[in-house]
Amino acid sequence: MTGKLDLDPVLVRRARVLARQVGRPIVKLARQHTTVSVERATLRLAGLSGADPDGTPWVNRLADAVRADVGLEHGLALPVWDALVRGEGEDLLVLAQKAAAGSVRFRLPDGRDATRAQAAARRQVGAGIRRIDAQRKARERLIRTMGDAPSQPWIYLIVATGDIYEDIPQAQAAARAGADVIAVIRSTGQSLLDYVPEGATREGFAGTYATQENFRLMRAALDETSRELGRYVRLTNYASGLCMPEIAALAGLERLDMMLNDSMYGILFRDINPIRTFVDQRFSRQVHARAGIVINTGEDNYLTTADAVEAAHTVTTSQLLNEFFAKEAGLADWQLGLGHAFEIDPDVPSSLRLELAHALLARELFPKAPLKWMPPTKHMTGDVFRGYLLDGFFNLVGALTGQGILLVGMMTEAVVTPWLSDRDLALQNVRYVLHAAGDLQADFRPLPGSFIPARAQQVLGESIDLLERILEHDRGLLDAIADGTFGLMRRPPDGGRGLDGVFRKAPAYVNPATDLLEGTA
Amino acid sequence: MTGKLDLDPVLVRRARVLARQVGRPIVKLARQHTTVSVERATLRLAGLSGADPDGTPWVNRLADAVRADVGLEHGLALPVWDALVRGEGEDLLVLAQKAAAGSVRFRLPDGRDATRAQAAARRQVGAGIRRIDAQRKARERLIRTMGDAPSQPWIYLIVATGDIYEDIPQAQAAARAGADVIAVIRSTGQSLLDYVPEGATREGFAGTYATQENFRLMRAALDETSRELGRYVRLTNYASGLCMPEIAALAGLERLDMMLNDSMYGILFRDINPIRTFVDQRFSRQVHARAGIVINTGEDNYLTTADAVEAAHTVTTSQLLNEFFAKEAGLADWQLGLGHAFEIDPDVPSSLRLELAHALLARELFPKAPLKWMPPTKHMTGDVFRGYLLDGFFNLVGALTGQGILLVGMMTEAVVTPWLSDRDLALQNVRYVLHAAGDLQADFRPLPGSFIPARAQQVLGESIDLLERILEHDRGLLDAIADGTFGLMRRPPDGGRGLDGVFRKAPAYVNPATDLLEGTA
Amino acid sequence: MSLLRPYGDTTGDGMVQVSFTLPMAHSKVAEGAAAQLAEKMGIQPALVVHAKPMGPDFTFFVVYGPVRHLVDPSLVEVVERDYPLLTAKEVNARVKSTLRRRLVVVGACIGTDAHTVGIDAILNIKGFAGEKGLEYYRELKVVNLGAQVSVPDLVGHAIEEKADAVLVSQVVTQRDAHLLNTREMSAAFREAFPPARRPVLIVGGPRFDESMAAELGVDRVFARGTTPVDVASFLVHRLEKRAS
Amino acid sequence: MSLLRPYGDTTGDGMVQVSFTLPMAHSKVAEGAAAQLAEKMGIQPALVVHAKPMGPDFTFFVVYGPVRHLVDPSLVEVVERDYPLLTAKEVNARVKSTLRRRLVVVGACIGTDAHTVGIDAILNIKGFAGEKGLEYYRELKVVNLGAQVSVPDLVGHAIEEKADAVLVSQVVTQRDAHLLNTREMSAAFREAFPPARRPVLIVGGPRFDESMAAELGVDRVFARGTTPVDVASFLVHRLEKRAS
Ligand code: B12
């Protein structure tokens, strides 16, 4: 695959060094803080689930009670398991119910009490981690026994009815028609909820709520279909928004296979506080690493607000950063579904050549990562015939540049959330293009020095410049984000939602989940 | 452009030598014969037009009368102008009317009478040839003053309403939307008529009758639109069927710019007698050569009845023969719109690579010919979305292989003759693909020895083998056609329509049109 | 089966897609006119998602929306195959026992239609969709007259060959060419033959409505996707009925 | 203008294309059901040119045919621009002379909608389709609250900023989210302000029906293709009317 662009290895190395320099202070920041959602995720790993009659999850009720009593800068583990050890509740659920009723007070244990609480917490959280490990093994076994996606790229399709019971047959139909990966799109607004809804849901807007039960139902349905088809069909959801860590934990527990998880998407596109996001992101990636989940990053989104040619280098820059953060969190190369997209305005001359250059650059910069290749969205219109054609050329670029995960474009992109028939037509489009192109990739080798390699080198160069400029800022990446560097969105470090859920860790902070995930336990 | 396939120049030369060997006996046959239509074409060049009240053209009435009196093996010129010189009619029209009424008898003049008749004929036919020359100059002047098609490939669109007055606005709309060439498709059945209908017509089936008046009306309308657009829009029709020579003459007189004109199409697809076809074809090509008309050959049709992969070499073979016949008739390289088509079954693996190979082969075998690239038809279905996509990939192959004339595919191919909106959508498809690909052709150079060049070389090899096998037959090409070599159609030399209109020329045969066109006059 | 509505992405949502051209310049009024048409078609609300001017006189529209009509599959009348599908062997055997001679089939594209691929798919040995054509059947004698055969010629050949069945293909449908030609053909056969001796008349082509046999004066209409065995089985069925 | 029919390739042919899915397995009956639906939509004859099974429970269809309905453009009601388009200079001058202060515009995407590109196209200096946005107008003060703003927050900001106009964008339309949110918004403003002091309410987004302003309780609805100057001109027009 590699070597079509003649990238200078010195420059490639330089780009990675710069990304590390930009990323390191952020990792430090992430290590220094915890968030309400990281703490609630820990409770979820320990097995606490369900919600009160108003729908507020018990993890929220419990965390809120603890926070009210002792704050969260020490984490939840010590006060919660201290209370359990003290016999304030026979289990987490009872404790949460009592906490919600105001009939239990939390304290910060120390000495022997603290050691005991910590040990109890670790035991219980450890069980959750073991369940994640078991799910990972189950996935590996299922793939071994029933077979994997037949070829690369994996065909990735979304369902988005808002109703899990409509989503399921649609997902099964899509899998039968050839999808290797099903993504259940989330309801608008879920990312801003500071809790994870409970149960099976039927009332999302333009997407279905991510809940543990919805995860379970869909995974079970796809297991059934996988068996029917003799290939394991993967399931994807979104570890993003204010509850990113909890959703990551639920994904691990319910054997989701891939998760949308970007280091900056929430900041830029949901106006979530940057520090909150970086902390949540690190934890959620540690969970994904453990769970064997492939992450999908969100660089494609930048090109919906910024111009795909002008801002091509911001995609590359963000990919380098996402790679650094991902590896720091323990993810392996094969888990890095780095995002990019076919979003060049079709009116730009030579858009296809430019797309080929950008897509090849991503391919050759990250040769071992699966890469998530996103279809045109911004320049889709109500002309569904034209849309079908653009999607075909998107598929072609995917085939010619060895993308790993092909997110299938819909001709109705500018009209409605996808219909059943849109998906079927879209899959037919993918099948035709991949089948017709065959191994055209092997014949296709741009002339050295021609337009395509030259453009790729230019984008890499601009990306290096940008990383250098980011380093020149006082607060590095945080200042760059505040400046509108990515997707033209300006997000200052002290703005955005969820900042009040961020806590600087106290010296006595304990979180058995982090310890276990980081292998420091 | 050339040199992407590493074709062996020795083999290419060999292929041409073989084509000449196959073609030469056919040319000889053509020189030895005349046909009713060649003779009527001569009358048309001499200015005879119009029809009797039943719609039978005067050229037919006159030719039939002469034939009844003296046969046609001496041609029409001597008996007709002899009668005129004798004062049997003041002009051709009156003579034809009297002939139709049975009030004139024809004879074969000799000696001084013959010389006089011949001179009179030559004068009058010469005026027609001069009008053709004037039209050619007019075309050149219009192109000079108002501009030519802006780039290659020329965008070629069909109209096919059956009604010249619906065709005209549709053609103008297509030109405004970007068409460089408009083809008016003919009514089914016209090719089997042994006369050219007269006047403006509104009742064709799936096409509009080719008549002198329809030619004139459409050319005038396009001249108007050309002026409006500042580029000369070309007009195409069909010199094929039983009246091929007459239609060629009318095309020259009315300044059509391109004509469908194949050496074997009528034989194979209309069951017209092979000898009739070869004689008519040679004459019509001489007219086209003189008129500066680009011919379009019909190899694409083979792939509608035969398989596009198995029969790929029959296309190449036919192109070589069409080239030979065309040059023999005086056509220059720039007038050779050799046909081929994107007809590989989309279910065949690597269809796109195969198409690229076939299209490049045609391009490199005939580097100076414009090449007519035909869209998918046979594997189009009622799924218009899929159809739109296939047409997009057809356009891409056209762009990547430097085709000269791009016949625009319609998503409704399998449904209806094209709607106004089909053409508009189809043009949008072409524009997108050409614009997006830009000069991708320059970057795209298949690796030497890879699939694409290997396949092209294989097809060339098979084509040479086929030419060799044709030569082994007693009667060469005639036998091969009888065998079903092309398009799987078996057409024996003594079968088919129109054989009774073929005459072996007598020693005293005279045709001033041929003399003038061959420059022997 | 109960009443149905089209399905976009939720049961009962009734969603459809429509496209058409109106002969008027693009404007807000034209978009409103497009919505008006869609509403007359039963789409409410009609979402005009695309409007493309095509020169000064035409505009192309794409419309999405829910259609109010219900579909009642129980009211659908289709020409279901009312005879058993036979193997080639069975066809041969039954022709032999019924007729005691080969069954003669004459086929052609009539009128100005020159699309032979369809009728060849039914008649030629090569066949269609992996199935051999009627020529392959030992007990069938196939005379394929090819394309652009005139109706009088066809009748003449049918008489000459003593045809048991005449198979006609019609692919061009513009201005209802296929219907006109078929009616002309069946009328000619009715004129040339007494009812009892008229060959079985079969017409086929991709755009025929299979329920129109009576209206067209033929015994059977075959459309898109027909295979040789469909036709052979029908022929046997019909001849056995005649013989009995 | 006279009555029109859709145009395929001949005046008056009425040709349209339709596609939809029926929730039933593919069969001849399903094809008949598709034709039935098309006929109910007024297409006669309905040509079912494509039928694609999608799993065991659904079939996708493409249908062509002539529709019998006539379109009467004279009955179309459109929201035509009933105010003159102004230049930026004119807008500034007229705001100055009417209000004697800057006109305050508060903009937001409300509800859970996070699609800011549309409202940014109207508000940001960068603008849309080569036209500068409202921020560029000297006499306009623009407060862009961004995405996912709740209605109470929006009302609060409008009060605080003494907004003359409130611009709201809604892009997500699934389950009529845009309509629900707009109604909630306009109700909140009616509650919070006496009629005379209520800011001008404008809502926009690609899938709105511009004729629904009254129904939604807003002063104006802008759809697909709106440019900043449309909005600025409307604002001036409306404020001058109020002032007079
Ligand atoms: C191949 C082809 C040609 C070839 C024909 C070669 C040949 N020897 O047949 C060539 C290139 C010569 C040709 C020419 C023209 N064609 Co043409 N052609 C096609 C094409 C691409 C495919 C048709 C085909 O072969 N289908 C495959 C066969 C197997 O399918 P089928 O015919 O439907 O047959 C099946 C069934 O219908 C049924 N069946 C058919 N006949 C019969 C008969 C019986 C007795 C039975 C039992 C069953 C049966 O069984 C078959 C197997 O399932 C179609 C477009 C398309 N993709 O459909 C246009 C198409 C049919 N052609 C069309 C036209 C207009 C023409 C021309 C008239 C254009 C012109 N003016 O020059 C010419 C002239 C032809 C003429 N005089 O008739 C139009 C017809 C429009 C319409 N609906 O009226 C089409 C639809 C293209 C278009 N959109 O414009 N064509």
Ligand code: B12
């Ligand atoms: C860009 C985009 C995004 C970006 C948004 C970035 C951003 N900061 O805005 C990202 C990637 C974040 C995104 C996310 C999602 N999106 Co989105 N997205 C789009 C996309 C591709 C383009 C929209 C756009 O920017 N258009 C360009 C602008 C200029 O046009 P416009 O909005 O129509 O605005 C013009 C006019 O309408 C008008 N106008 C608009 N607002 C206003 C306001 C006023 C006051 C005035 C006067 C005028 C006006 O003026 C503008 C200029 O002419 C569309 C698909 C498409 N091609 O249309 C999908 C689309 C809108 N998204 C959709 C969905 C479902 C989502 C998600 C909910 C999916 C999910 N569940 O995760 C998420 C979540 C977003 C959320 N919570 O709302 C759906 C909506 C379906 C529906 N009809 O209900 C669409 C149609 C895609 C699809 N087919 O599924 N999306």
Ligand SMILES: Cc1ncc(COP(=O)(O)O)c(C=O)c1O
């Ligand atoms: C990386 C990433 N995260 C999350 C989302 C989904 O948005 P939300 O978190 O608002 O559901 C997207 C949308 O495409 C995305 O690309």
Ligand SMILES: Cc1ncc(COP(=O)(O)O)c(C=O)c1O
């Ligand atoms: C070379 C050639 N001649 C003629 C025709 C038209 O057929 P007809 O002569 O029957 O009008 C075609 C059809 O595409 C063609 O390719």
